[in-house]
Amino acid sequence: MAKKSNLRFQPAVDLSVIHASFVVATGGVCSDQRTESALLGPTSEINTRLVSALTDVRAFWSALFAAVAAGRSARQACPSALASAGCSELQIDQTAAALGSQLDQCRIVYQQRFPKLKEQLDLRAGPLKDRWQTYGPGLLIETARLIWGSTPPEKWWPDEVDCLLVQPVRGGDGGFDSGQCRVWIEAMLTDADPAVGEIFRLAFWVTQVAVGRHLAATLGHVEATSHPEDFGSGTHRRTSLPWDLGCVPVVLTAGANLELFRADPLPIQTAVGLWRLGDESVGAVVANWWDQWKDAGAAMPVALKALDRMLAPLRKRPETAGTLDEDDSSDNRSVR
Structure with missing residues (x-):
């Protein structure tokens, strides 16, 4: 008989922010209109910056999600996510710095929406x-x-x-x-x-x-x-x-x-x-x-x-x- 897995349940506050931002940024069906409205501005600016840097928008958000799920902050994960999404090596540092501010804004508006999320x-x-x-x-x-x-x-x-x-x-x-x-x-x-x-x-x-x-x-x-x-x-x-x-x-x-x-x-x-x-x-x-x-x-x-x-x-x-x-x-x- 195959031994079963032990599941370790962990509340994921930072990942919740990126999950919601990912959904809004990529046009997924969102059942929370207030959260969607709050995140629409900063995620749109992020997407605009990604497009101008000739970076795959969806690949960026997916790579960012994976990195945050692994325990990194969104700011820390931003350069590697950009690289995974095809951003030019010459543009990564400048683009990551610009996106970092908008990712912080996503976190701020999300915390305002759910101040006791943990x-x-x-x-x-x-x-x-x-x-x-x-x-x-x-x-x-x-x-x-x-x-x-x-x-x-x-x-x-x-x-x-x-x-x-x-x-x-x-x-x-x-x-x-x-x-x-x-x-x-x-x-x-x-x-x-x-x-x-x-x-x-x-x-x-x-x-x-x-x-x-x-x-x-x-x-x-x-x-x-x-x-x-x-x-x-x-x-x-x-x-x-x-x-x-x-x-x-x-x-x-x-x-x-x-x-x-x-x-x-x-x-x-x-x-x-x-x-x-x-x-x-x-x-x-x-x-x-x-x-x-x-x-x-x-x-x-x-x-x-x-x-x-x-x-x-x-x-x-x-x-x-x-x-x-x-x-x-x-x-x-x-x-x-």
């Missing part, structure tokens, strides 16, 4: 933390069993995973960094959707950490790690197999097997949309795939190859081809 995040963490301590370990064990059958790898789950809790600005969101055994999640007081509890979102991202570690161990580490995709989520190893989408029904089935909820059919399409992995058509394909393969007894990579073939027609749609092939969508991660 205490607020501690309180918000309570319901999810309590539920995870009760049901999370069993959910991970059952998820590993469904992926690997009766013989999951001994070190499939890392010993410890840091869970960074950020202030909600999107009505529920999360991500991961497999290289650092780290996940982050908006600290929701209640489930964003009663059909799919936040505990399953958290289990999904912890599973992505395990997947990324497994791919790195079996395929080898890449020479240069990429910045996490989208809102700070991502693995350092790309793969042609759609592990992210394939793990959605696995986690939900694990919950159903443990009687954490009762639903027939499983809310697969709801979860795909809620976790911003794809639109309704993507969710429908994943649900159809699971119906065909859940009892096939095939190894996960074999089943995922079938899912990839089933998703192929969606990549040809003119209106969605860009978001299915590139990591540039504000609210739906790519099919890959």
Whole structure:
């Protein structure tokens, strides 16, 4: 039996600022209009400066998010984030100095909006933390069993995973960094959707950490790690197999097997949309795939190859081809 991971819940004040700024700066759906209005000015100025320096705006925010998640201040992380986003070496120091003032302004207006954020995040963490301590370990064990059958790898789950809790600005969101055994999640007081509890979102991202570690161990580490995709989520190893989408029904089935909820059919399409992995058509394909393969007894990579073939027609749609092939969508991660 694969040993489960111990989750270390940590309120993330600085990351909350960057998360909210990232959402506003990149045009993501924001459920907090007051925060969005407060951050619109400084983030717009940052973006204008990035464009004038011929720097990839989204790549900058993503690299900044990853660095702040690792414990650096936004000012400290700014030069390396600019370098990751393609800023000319000759412009980095001058641009970083200019952006530092605006990043400070983001922090100031956010602190004015949430003056007791640390205490607020501690309180918000309570319901999810309590539920995870009760049901999370069993959910991970059952998820590993469904992926690997009766013989999951001994070190499939890392010993410890840091869970960074950020202030909600999107009505529920999360991500991961497999290289650092780290996940982050908006600290929701209640489930964003009663059909799919936040505990399953958290289990999904912890599973992505395990997947990324497994791919790195079996395929080898890449020479240069990429910045996490989208809102700070991502693995350092790309793969042609759609592990992210394939793990959605696995986690939900694990919950159903443990009687954490009762639903027939499983809310697969709801979860795909809620976790911003794809639109309704993507969710429908994943649900159809699971119906065909859940009892096939095939190894996960074999089943995922079938899912990839089933998703192929969606990549040809003119209106969605860009978001299915590139990591540039504000609210739906790519099919890959």
